[in-house]
Amino acid sequence: MMKRYGSVEAGGTKFICAVGNENNEIIISEAIPTTTYEETIKKVIVFFEKNRVDALAIGSFGPVDLDISSEQYGCILNTPKQGWTNVNIVLPIQKALNIPIFFTTDVNSSAYGEMHLNGCNNLVYYTIGTGIGGSAIQNGVFIGGIGHPEMGHQLIKKHPLDVNFNGVCPLHGDCLEGLASGPSIEARTGKKGQELEINSTVWDIQAYYIAQAILNTTLVIRPELVIVGGGVMSQHHMLDRIKMHFKKLLNNYVTIEDIDKYIKTPSVENNGSATIGNFLLAKNLLIKN
């Protein structure tokens, strides 16, 4: 019989549940608003009780505990989202459905999907939205020794036209997220990214920072491919700006054969690569068992 795989994209605004077939095609999906922990998880369980799957992968907003040997495995850790700190989002679903569950970060799910869609084994994924998240895969294995990456908080150099801006990260001020996330645009200009005129120098400043992040992970990890997604990247001019800065900053130090194939936006709209990534991660559980 054809197997069915489940995906949960656990986000701060909504939990997207989906069921896929062996070909990663979505059979049914539902967006559940993120309300209280109990109510949200209950609705996820109800969805999968109605729509049975053989295995499930959950990609969650973070930080999360991914260490299977830890007591907190499956928990969302210290999140600013009220009522969601130290709640376990794997255990109750596992108990109710009694199927294998793979638990990871939302960016890891997206990265895994993109790896498959691009047919490669080594990739870095950045999402530039309300926060900045990052994921890396080497030879099909997620990078993250004692925890998942937190690439959004790396430190980078200031743009000459941005020296007086202190950044919006509550913890670090001018880390990457503090300087290049969506809210940093609003802090600089008083306008949301979707409203800011295309010829504002702020775009170039943002692109300069994102290019540095890509450069740093290029030099640390040496991936085959870098995907940049998230709300801010819906500005289509951003990709070219990032590539331009990346090229200039790298100055040919390592060989990137074709920059248009090296830095790309996601293959599927609306973070659909996370769903596919989850289907594949769920499938892996059955292969391994």
Next chain:
Amino acid sequence: MMKRYGSVEAGGTKFICAVGNENNEIIISEAIPTTTYEETIKKVIVFFEKNRVDALAIGSFGPVDLDISSEQYGCILNTPKQGWTNVNIVLPIQKALNIPIFFTTDVNSSAYGEMHLNGCNNLVYYTIGTGIGGSAIQNGVFIGGIGHPEMGHQLIKKHPLDVNFNGVCPLHGDCLEGLASGPSIEARTGKKGQELEINSTVWDIQAYYIAQAILNTTLVIRPELVIVGGGVMSQHHMLDRIKMHFKKLLNNYVTIEDIDKYIKTPSVENNGSATIGNFLLAKNLLIKN
């Protein structure tokens, strides 16, 4: 019969050849001055013809081609060292000795040795010398998708007292290596690191940059342990300065249980961990075959 393993630390000044036993003890070693390519490799071969080993690992200055499927595998690539660009340092040794050879970067060898000496599986290694090199290991596997890391050229934020210094990297100016390598000290002060007074603010500036590099790789890779070695770290006060800046910059964003166990200098003096790393990497070749 006891096996014997060989180590070559191929450096710009000297090639250190060593033979070790099953317990990673050095039986004999010799430092061969790095002169011409032909002469140096010839002497390495003569050493191992006199002192036979069952397998050999070479940790080389770089950049090098580590891709076994590449035609240039075993070559030193574009190096400023005259006469050493595009020379193959594996092939002639392999032909002469006819034993399995593992080829990697000098920092990878050191990192592998430190992994063993510290009994861990996930680690980052930085060396702060004439240049800055970096290596990372996850679950015993070197990180480096389409090539070895080049962490020395990552970009970081400027120290407020260092804004007018442009850095010494010929390619990037103020990348990490441009700002925190040994030669950057000389460029700022006119004095070599070994001559600079201990109360110079330059030490604090250097430590600030090295701390940022450790922070960035902490957030990208999440290692268990970070080792910092190289000539500049012979200044024993540097380790404490680096830890102080690291703590302040990280601002508890991810949990580091004990910083004194997290950031350390190498376990063996004079880069001896590279020799042990090479013995282990050579041993692996026989286990795998």
